[in-house]
Amino acid sequence: MKDDFWDICNCPECSYFSSGKPHCCGLPKRITERDKPYIRGAVRTCHCVNPRLWEFYESLGAGK
Numbered sequence: 001m002k003d004d005f006w007d008i009c010n011c012p013e014c015s016y017f018s019s020g021k022p023h024c025c026g027l028p029k030r031i032t033e034r035d036k037p038y039i040r041g042a043v044r045t046c047h048c049v050n051p052r053l054w055e056f057y058e059s060l061g062a063g064k
Helices: 033-044 051-059
Strands: none
Touching: 033 051
């Protein structure tokens, strides 16, 4: 992942929030099926806008 973080997630409740990189999403390098519930929570509750997270979220059938 690049170091110029435009994938902002400023919610400390987000499973992917990284305190080492303030207000930035600390997503793993590979997003897997077991990340589903965390991804849904990050998108719905924390409004995380990480493009990789959104891509995966949409592949799950976003509204489901």
